[in-house]
Amino acid sequence: MIPAASRMVHVGGVSRDARRRSSGAGIGAGLIAASLLVGSIAEAQTPDGGVTLPELAVAGDARPSQPWGLVSAGIARDAGTTVSSVGRNGPIDDRPAADIGTVLLDSPGVTTRPGNGGRDVIISIRGSNARSTRVTRNLVVLEDGFPLTQPDGVSRFDLADPHAYAGIDVFRGPQSARFGNYATGGALAFHTRSGGSIDGYEIGSDTGSFGSLSRYFTVGGASGPVEISLFASDARGNGFQDHASYDTQTVNLLATYTPTPDDRFVLKVIDNDVDADLPARSSLNQFRINPYQRGCAAAASAAPGCTLTNLPRNGAFGPTVGVTADEGGFRRNDRRSILGARWEHDFDAETTGRAQVVLDERNFDQPFYVNSVRGSYPSINLLADLTRRTDFFGLPAVASVALNYSTIDIHATTFNRAPYGGPRLGALIGDIDAEQSNLGGRARTEVALSDSWTGVFGFGLEKSGIAGRSLAYAYSAAGRTTTRTEADRSFLNLAPELALVYRPNAEWAFRGRAATGYATPTASNLFVTVAGLPGNNTGLRTQQDLGFDLGADWTPWAGLRVSLTTFYEFFRNELVAQSPGPGLLAYTFNVPASEHRGIELGADWAFAPGWRAVAAYTYDDQIYTRFTEQLSAGAFVARFDRAGNAIPGVPANQLLLRIGYDEAAGPWQGLGGYVETVVQDGVFVDAANRLTVPGYAIVNANLHYGRPLTGGYAKRIAFYVELRNVFDMVYAASVQNLTNTISARTGSENGAGILAATPGSIVAGAPRNVVCGMKLSF
Template sequence: MITADGPSSTGQIAKTARAGTKTSTPIAESPQSVSVVTGAQFGKQGATSVSSALRYEPGVTTGSRPGDRFDSVFIRGFGGFGPNANYVHYWDGLRLPAGINFNVPSIDPYLIDRIEIMRGPASVLYGSGNPGGLVNLVSKKPEEEASHEVFTRFGNHGRAEAGFDFTGPIDGESQVLYRLTGVGRLYDLGFDHSSSQRVAIAPSVTWTPDADTTLTAKASYTRDPNAALTNWLPALGTLQSNPNGQIPYDFFSGNPNYDPFSRTQATIGYEFEHHLTDAWTFRQNLRFMHSSSEFKAYSVPGGGSAWASAASCGGIASLCLGRQSTHYIERFNALAIDNQAETDFETGKLEHTLLIGLDYQQLDATSTYGNGAVTYINYRNPVYEGAPNIRLTGRQDQVQHQTGLYVQDQMKLDNWAFVLAGRHDWSSIDNRTVNLATGALSGSDTRDRAFTWKAGLLYDFDNGIAPYASYATSFDPMRGTGYGGAAFKPTTSQQYEIGVKYQPTNLDGLFTVALYDLTQENVLTTDLRHTSTNTALTGCSSPTCQTQTGEVRSRGVELGAKFAITDDFNLSAAYTYADVKVTRSNVTTTLDKTPTGVPTHMASLWADYTVDTGGLSGLGFGLGARYMGSTHGDAANTDAMKVPSYILLDASLHYDFGNLDPQYKGFELAINATNLLDKKYVAACASANQCFYGTGRTIMATASYRW
């Protein structure tokens, strides 16, 4: 029940992952930081999004922008939203594409079997990407043994859900298997006018015509008619004391007559595997995704004061909050394909697993947008205006291509394990911007090549202790131009990592320690030599010219532990120390400062115990604590913008009624509570005008039946 060594994760301690090597490699034998969150674990913890499923993992920061519209995940201090953001999400080994601005896909956790986290640069196998690492979502797939599940869930904040998950053989010989998973939900984010809805369905079919060939065809459809956006609020009244009183936790800073965000995404693809010979295996994974979204929102203006003057707010300053309406209509079509050839052979005493791959990604995206006027609202007595009539003033079209060729050799010699990999990428970004009022056209074409590589060494002692060391590099192409219209070069990263893994021989568990030094170069920083806001004159892609002389360094220590004291008592613990600094910048106020939203310390502990004897047999309890250290709310790290640390408690209670009476076998009731004590806190700030309250107490009751 506890161990999940294969691709399916029915237990809470996984021992194998593909994310770090694209081969089925034991985590204890991989010379890099890799961990897995199984479906059993994040299910018992009551996760309702991918980001919330990762909140007990070392090195991973979630919750800085609460809500389910976007899965905000930062790894080792890197992540984000918008143009040139370092997205970390992959789905079944293929990168999840992201649109130009706010058209970012979201995968429902009920469709996911497990989540694999690889920390550190991963370009050598995946191409351009986040230097901090990646999160690979592994889908539920058809299984040979028939099983069925239905569930319903209710909770506070208007939550109501229902879902189903069916799998099994279609034919009598189990050559054709199916899986059909679906979920629908209604909920809100705990503040006024934040109702959200979702429906998602994912069918898949696996065909195995012979022992050497497997083909799994997959599709998915997700519709979010409305996904609420976390309130954008100023620091004054949230993080800082406001003489007129603090902004209420349930205050809605947007406009209920205008604010809905809608998104529709659909995918179709397949995973193919064929054993050419006893030594060679060929795999091909392909996915096509279409996504369209309409973003309507109000946000605090980025420049100047967020507050109305006293004269325009009944004679009271710092009472009427300024917000600007915005409108984005976006869509993209994306194709990703990964071809792999894997073989095992020996050269003397040296055992090899050789992987050769060729992958390709294409993204065709469009964004049409416009901004409205700044309006003001009294946060103590809000009166919402009618829906604004926003004129769409611009359109951005973007086409991206990336082709990569990679080779990896995993070698073993007695207790030694080595890995050496290299990759060459060819990428292009064609970007065009049209002023819809004047017809003026501007844009840039970027062509890049990059070579990335990694090397790792591990020694596996007979007692289960395995020290390791590794080095890895990555790159990520940049959109936009600097002075003179020169296209930006890709950012590059390199990381040194040493660590120790321990898989006890007499205990079901996995313990990890990782120390790393990660540096990202070619980071954008303000161009102080060219300050004109006339983009036609400067050739820059933004009014404030930027240049690539910046650098960010992340150093830290990560400790992780997942183990079973008994078959019914599981523990998960994590601690993170991260020293993230801007080590090069043209803006002196940000030099040697920590980027916003990055904590120095994080820690978590989760325990789950199920009674297996006596009258309470089948009754389970879960309790967790999460500590998030203080973060900085502005780039200059001023004391007035320091976000305090906080501790949140989570709890669960679950009971399997099959222990009460065999006729109730498969029926289970669970109650989950996150932020059990309903702590009111500021989750993070990105500037004096962009602060976000954390999610309040959420309680859910789930009834499920499996047969």
């Protein structure tokens, strides 16, 4: 993003630096007039380095500014916001971070799951997305102020190479008042390294078990009004399971041009291509026998516990044949291309406006399991906002208004899979053609009520629409039948937010927050039936949540920071996805009422010279409070009350604990290491809570060394080696929720034994492995 003169605004009431700060692009006299009435948020960035616990004042620094609104990033860490940050020092610099999930575990409230090949991970904040296994939903993702979440609410992390980043902010809890649609769980704001901080170039390589190899380089610098940073990487591996190789390339560019002190132009380019083979998901019984699906090249000679997927012999209907992942050629080839541009202008020392446009294309070819989905999802995202720093009835205040419009063109086809011969397509069974658009506005004001008290009020109003049609095809000996489903849905959502912070002294800050979030269904949700096939599911409603946070932050001295947050969130019409059977498409349904409540604890303690301990703990208790599930089989239809049951897929307890030492001086300066453990509870697989997949505790050990170089062209060298899963724990890293069933003979609900034998649910985590790497800076 754009380096700009920093502006420090303490809304806690003490000081205010009048220097200008970059804040984005706003246009239109009407928007300016509205801004003068409402004002704006002063944006703040998080300094790079370490795990930073929530800061409650609006404080700027030399880090690049970023826009507010749906595409905010750097986003104001204002009073009452529950936010934590992960810096480059440690989680990224000192370890071979293969994917972004490895890094984000440093933040309380975050759960990660392996996705579908390569660097793909599924990220959840407060369990909001823990049930998904294909894409990340219910949170908004931004990079350098540009949205990585498309207008249909989908985020993927194939394109996120941790080596590229200076830091990541994690906003927890409902955030639609500032980020708009789909921010029911929170938001992630990625910050790439600035050209000035790189000031040269860096090359690196990580290699390790299972044929993993990652090569990358970064180049950056600043000259006069121009600052550029460019990152590129190539990552590949064989995977620790049969049929799990991957190959992905990423290019990431950030360029800034500052022709005058009042104008800044920013260009952002990201391009990622991923090609990955996918192993089959197993049942719990198969996982216990053959967790890594080895010896599963061919069904005729398959080892015990291999998962077979039944595909129609003729690719359309009739008799099926069971195939392994190799025989089915399960794979995915996806490409993501993002082009963003922003203009920022300072009207005066207190008023800044911005305009931003982002073009985003998601193209995918995914012939895995019983269906193959192909699609192209081009989108455009427009933002205009204005900030104003002023007084409110004599009190220091910052405020802002923002307008945002986004639209996505959705076209996807679904085919049956045909057995053998690689990823061979069968008959066309679905064709979706739709458009989704979101038009919204947001306003926010933060006021220093006294030297100790700060108040924040904000709200967002957004209208979303989905219009399109789905064609579903069914085949039999008599021929093909076609079912056409039309959708023309409109959703209007309002999201207020209110926060209050009390700072009695420099050591303590107490905060309270009430906020709302919303997430509309997407076209893909509307056109998948409960049978896991293309069809009519157009009755879905908007997911809404009302959340309350109470927290305290304690910094008694420079070496200790502790943050404790309790949250209680009430959901209405929560969108829940689950699988109707092995290999079928996951379908989405509304749960009328549910509750999420828990505790988040973060701590960073330098308890002795060179020693440091980091902890991130989450307790997350999620239950249905009103939900009756209807199941059918044969001639029977039965209804079951799930109220009081735990929501499946969400671990109640998760802990990251890391203890390490770094030599700060002397001949061994730069040498360090740490041991960490990641502990996670088991999870229920089904809404009836009949089957549990066990939890796990993973231990990792790291040794690293880095030091500056003198007398040559190179400036710094770094080495690291990491032993992961030291005790070779066999564990389920990803679990797809399963639908409960009833007996077609008796009508009674089937027990845990049936679910434990149902394939299509579990992917194992990596066994013991070692990865090492080096970096050289010039």
